[in-house]
Amino acid sequence: MKLALIGVGLIGGSFAKALRAIGNVDRIVGFDVDAQALRYAAEIGILDDAAASAGAAIDGVDVVVVSTPVGSMQNIFREIAPHLSRTAIVTDTGSTKSSVIAAARRELGAAFERFVPGHPIAGSERSGVSASRADLFSNELFICTPANETDPRAMSYVEELWRSAGCRTERMSADKHDAVFAAVSHLPHVLAFALMAQVSDGKDGKDRLAAAGASFRDLTRIAASSPMMWADICVANRDALLAELDGYQQILDKWRPVIESGDTALLRSAFEAAAAARRALDASNRDDRS
Amino acid sequence: MKLALIGVGLIGGSFAKALRAIGNVDRIVGFDVDAQALRYAAEIGILDDAAASAGAAIDGVDVVVVSTPVGSMQNIFREIAPHLSRTAIVTDTGSTKSSVIAAARRELGAAFERFVPGHPIAGSERSGVSASRADLFSNELFICTPANETDPRAMSYVEELWRSAGCRTERMSADKHDAVFAAVSHLPHVLAFALMAQVSDGKDGKDRLAAAGASFRDLTRIAASSPMMWADICVANRDALLAELDGYQQILDKWRPVIESGDTALLRSAFEAAAAARRALDASNRDDRS
Numbered sequence: 243m244k245l246a247l248i249g250v251g252l253i254g255g256s257f258a259k260a261l262r263a264i265g266n267v268d269r270i271v272g273f274d275v276d277a278q279a280l281r282y283a284a285e286i287g288i289l290d291d292a293a294a295s296a297g298a299a300i301d302g303v304d305v306v307v308v309s310t311p312v313g314s315m316q317n318i319f320r321e322i323a324p325h326l327s328r329t330a331i332v333t334d335t336g337s338t339k340s341s342v343i344a345a346a347r348r349e350l351g352a353a354f355e356r357f358v359p360g361h362p363i364a365g366s367e368r369s370g371v372s373a374s375r376a377d378l379f380s381n382e383l384f385i386c387t388p389a390n391e392t393d394p395r396a397m398s399y400v401e402e403l404w405r406s407a408g409c410r411t412e413r414m415s416a417d418k419h420d421a422v423f424a425a426v427s428h429l430p431h432v433l434a435f436a437l438m439a440q441v442s443d444g445k446d447g448k449d450r451l452a453a454a455g456a457s458f459r460d461l462t463r464i465a466a467s468s469p470m471m472w473a474d475i476c477v478a479n480r481d482a483l484l485a486e487l488d489g490y491q492q493i494l495d496k497w498r499p500v501i502e503s504g505d506t507a508l509l510r511s512a513f514e515a516a517a518a519a520r521r522a523l524d525a526s527n528r529d530d531r532s
Numbered sequence: 533m534k535l536a537l538i539g540v541g542l543i544g545g546s547f548a549k550a551l552r553a554i555g556n557v558d559r560i561v562g563f564d565v566d567a568q569a570l571r572y573a574a575e576i577g578i579l580d581d582a583a584a585s586a587g588a589a590i591d592g593v594d595v596v597v598v599s600t601p602v603g604s605m606q607n608i609f610r611e612i613a614p615h616l617s618r619t620a621i622v623t624d625t626g627s628t629k630s631s632v633i634a635a636a637r638r639e640l641g642a643a644f645e646r647f648v649p650g651h652p653i654a655g656s657e658r659s660g661v662s663a664s665r666a667d668l669f670s671n672e673l674f675i676c677t678p679a680n681e682t683d684p685r686a687m688s689y690v691e692e693l694w695r696s697a698g699c700r701t702e703r704m705s706a707d708k709h710d711a712v713f714a715a716v717s718h719l720p721h722v723l724a725f726a727l728m729a730q731v732s733d734g735k736d737g738k739d740r741l742a743a744a745g746a747s748f749r750d751l752t753r754i755a756a757s758s759p760m761m762w763a764d765i766c767v768a769n770r771d772a773l774l775a776e777l778d779g780y781q782q783i784l785d786k787w788r789p790v791i792e793s794g795d796t797a798l799l800r801s802a803f804e805a806a807a808a809a810r811r812a813l814d815a816s817n818r819d820d821r822s
Contacts, residue, residue: 426740433751453675458717490730493730517755
């Protein structure tokens, strides 16, 4: 199997390493706009070949994996469309799915039916191919969000690839995916960036950060994530994200007067419900692992 | 040295264990409103004696450590005041300092000059004496926030005790302490509780939590903290907390239209500043440890 990797970062690089580790690929050709990252990936053997463009990378390949920031995907699809063979499968790893499906539908033409929208739920606040590792997807979830047109065989093929890289796989609609991840991933990133902005700004920023303990560090860990990637995701999934952001601010708006009034009992009961849900989440994890 | 521990939870229990481990205490008498926790602490040897009340616990002791939720401290001070010897030092471990100092000033009478307001910066989303450990304070910060009246010798004595338990010590004003911790601790707890409430509520809560990855788990870890303790802290430090909450909401209010307009470049630059500050925080930690 010959694979083209467009976007050689943490996710793409880790996927390539995982496929190589289990010997599930004959040849990987890559392209990245970051020439240095591309050269590095070829040098350390993640890629067999570094191509001069996305279009050049896909010549004669069986599968194209697009693993760039979601804001770049429409241009990538446009560039590769004329070069795709009649059987090549295209898939992506983007964190938002409706916007990516819309871009693929616009640009891929007849090849759209062999486009498999995917999202491996793995990552790190670190980014770039230098952070990639073969076991990044071990026991993680790969979510497939097929369009009506998506060829079931292409989808099964892509899912099997991700399973070989260590993932469990699941299918859901793109709308549901985007609503769920707006809540559990995109909103948390916005909140973490905002908390870091709030605490580090102003004349007291240095003193405050010097006093920051484990809870602050945990809450802001993902604020070290790639700003470009996350600005792209927030804009690509803006409708679902803004709905979550509004709901979140309504909770803060509801709690503010409770804090102000000093009604400890009412505030406590608001916190109780959240704490119970969080403890149940930990308990369900322990069950999963046992 | 004979010590009374009022409130035998994570912090009080860990402090007692640490002092015992280094042999820095002759006798520890404890009291807790939770009779079961009190009995357990005596059984496992954290306490030499379990007292029937806070007043009874302090009979003849050199140091009283009040380690209850901050909302209970005024009542504790009122109860122990008539029983204090003329030399006994009183100190606390509360997460807010201005409210505790005001309560101590109101209730302790002449003993207020031997009251040392303190805050060990350590903890966990777990609470209770069963989570206590002798090394909880190892290399952590103990902050002392003296009032004008505070006896310097009493303060030095308490600081030395915490250093013997493993802490570094630092002094700052109660106002500064409360402003700093409103930002790096109290606000983050409110945000984590609110995120958990937002994601777990409603008919999709279960599906959303099933998709939650490491970033969501990190951001909400402290939402499993004690709701009573945190409702107390939020109310006790409400002025500083609400100022931080307002500042935080203003950032979200500023970012919302940027996301809505799809201005990726502007959103990215907002995220960039936050990401740079977060990465600098990690770098400064590495320096501290090296």
